[in-house]
Amino acid sequence: MTVERIVVVGAGAAGFRAAERLRQLGFDGEVVMIGDEPRKPYHRPAVCKALLCGSRKARDVTLEAAVELDVGWRLGTRAIGLDTARHAVLLPGGEEVGYDGLILATGGYPRSLPGAPRHDPRVRVLRTVEDAEGVQAALRTSRLPAVVVGGGFIGCEFAASMRAMGREVIVVNNSAKLLHRFGxxxxxxxxxxxxxxxxDTRSNARIRKWDTGRDGxxxxxxxxxxVFAACVVLAVGSTPSVEWLRGSGLRVDDGVFCEPTLFAAGVDDVAVAGDIARWPNLRFDPVPRRVEHWITAVEGGRAAAENLLAGKWAAKPFTPLPRAWTSQFDVRVQHVGMPALATDTVPLDAGVTGFVRAGNLVAVATWDRPHAMLDWTATLDRLLPVPTAGRRPRARPPRDGIPARVLIERHYASRHSFDGPNGIMTGQ
Amino acid sequence: MRRGRGRATVVRVDNDRCELYGICVAEAPEVFRLSDNRLRHGRRIDPADEIAVAAAARNCPMQAIRLRESAR
Incomplete structure (x- = not known):
């Protein structure tokens, strides 16, 4: 089959880097990008920081491609269906875009809260440029505090942005602590x-009732x-944008089921990247999961493009070590690995927390320790090696694992004990 | 990146944007280094480091790294 047109649905980081990679690899057919937002791909992490605070405009955060993209843009257009049997993406108005290869990267929607009056323009979510503008407009309606519901990355970043803008802010958090997932x-x-x-943080707090009065x-x-607010932002996570794929022939359930290579399960001309890809990351285990981090979207978009061009039988597993960051009041919080897999956390060093599953380190988070994060990223890369076909990776810890305590003691005893060719597998 | 003889990739970092997460150091340790609250980096890139530098640029959390080609 000669591939003539590759369609990319979703114009965020994953879709953009997929298109870029197609061109880098010399694909000279047509590339069509369909995105529901009205603008070209931009740096979404800036939304709740620089764009919200007004220190940058939307045009300042447009993503720059490393090569000429030569893409046919269908922006402001939401794909409404997919027919994998006829190899066509369905758009509103009865339009169909046929494809020889397809990359799905539609990302996520911010979650809402039951009972939240989203029809009130002061009750908002925060994911797009337009969302940031909407929040700014709502903040101008009064000098009351801003409220953010949720104490995760976005909630904390929003709170910090509000303080930078001189606004009072209240975080309504249904957990006991901010960033509670980080230990x-x-x-x-x-x-x-x-x-x-x-x-002002309200912990273990749930909203019983909403009043949308004239003044707040x-x-x-x-x-x-x-609490009374000029504006309420819901920062309670996101949900994968896959409803439009129901009936497509793909297996859709909390994302699109994928093979380790990001090929959608059951088809050989559809690859998936970013928040909607539910794939087994063989570094960790064979369980398909989604990862909602920006760097994973960037590298997943590239992997999807590479594998689509290589073909299903030559495709390589996508095995990133997920990395994420946030900054609040100039403090950098970073993590590497999959903290959500851990059953326990252990202190590894000042400002460094290890996440442990069955005695094995599966993630590390740091509090304003970028140098330590570099060291631990390298360590985790060795502890969780990419398995190669037909062979158990040599440095993989034994089945019953090495207790984190031992692991930590070894780390202290000699930082380089992990550097040997056999890693900790030798158990010296 | 397509390039002719006598061309080099030049790295520029916008220090107003850079927040020193060190993602670029993880991607391209031969080119970037965190030191004393400042990001240090080479300017003209050895061709052997180009792939790593491109990874650093696209993964930069602040999109603070710009690459361009220039005559040697």
Whole structure:
């Protein structure tokens, strides 16, 4: 089959880097990019920081391609269906775009909260340039505080942005601590940091009732508190944008089921990248999972493009070590690996938390320690090697694992003990 | 990256944007280095490091790294 047209659905980081990679690899057929936002791909992580604060405009954060993209753009257009039997993407108005190869990268929608009055323009989510502009407009309606629901990355970044803009801000968090997924040490540090910058955090709080009055939005919390806000941002996670794929012939359930190579399961001309790809990352285990981190979207987009061009039987597994970052009040919080897999956390060093599953390190998070993050990224890369076909990776820890305590002691005893050719497998 | 003889890739970092996460150091340790709250980097890139530098640029959390070609 001669591949003549590759369609990329989704114009975020994953779709953009996929298109770029197709051209880098010399694909000279047609590339069509379909995106529901009205603008060309931009740097989404800037939305709740530089764009929200107004220190950068949308045009300042447009992504730059390393090569000429030569793409046919269908922006402001939401794909509404896919027919894998006829190899066509369905667009509104009865339009169909046929493909020889397809890359799906439609990302996620911000989650809403049951009962949240989203029809009120002051109750918003934060994912796009337009969302940032909407929040700015809502903030201008009064001098009341801003409220963000959620104490994760976006919630904390939003709070920091509000303080940078001189606004009062209240974080309504249904967990006991901010950034609670990063272990107690980082969560406690985040709590102190935000409190020190006069962020008002309401912990273990749920919203019982909403009032949308003329002068502000009232939130009745389940502890009896009532807070009034100029604007409420819902930062309670995201959900993969895959409803449009129902009936397509692809297996869709919390994302699109993929093979280790990011090929959609069951077909040989569709690859998937970014937040919607549910694939087994063979570095960790054979369980298909989604990863909602920007760097994984960037590298996944490239891998999807490479594998689509290589063909299903020559494709290589996508085995990233997921990495993510956030910055709040000039403190850099970073992690590497898959913290969500861990059943326990252990302190590895000042500002460094290890995440352990069955005695094995599966992730590391750091509190303003970028040098330590570099060291631990290299260490984790050795502890979780990419398996090669037909052979167990040599440095993989034994089945029953090495207790984190031993691992940590070894790390302290000699940072280079992991550097040997056999890693910790030799168990010296 | 297509290139003729006598061309080199030149790296520029926008230090106003850079927040020193060190992602570029992980991608291209031969070119980038974190030191004393500053990112140090080579300017003209050895052809052997071009792939790594491109990875650093596209993965930069602040999109602060610009690559361009220039005559040697």
């Amino acid at each position: 107690d040490a980082i969560a406690d540090a985040a709590g102190d940091l935000h409190a020190g910058h006069r962020v 939005v009232g939130l009745h919390l389940d502890n009896g508190d009532v």
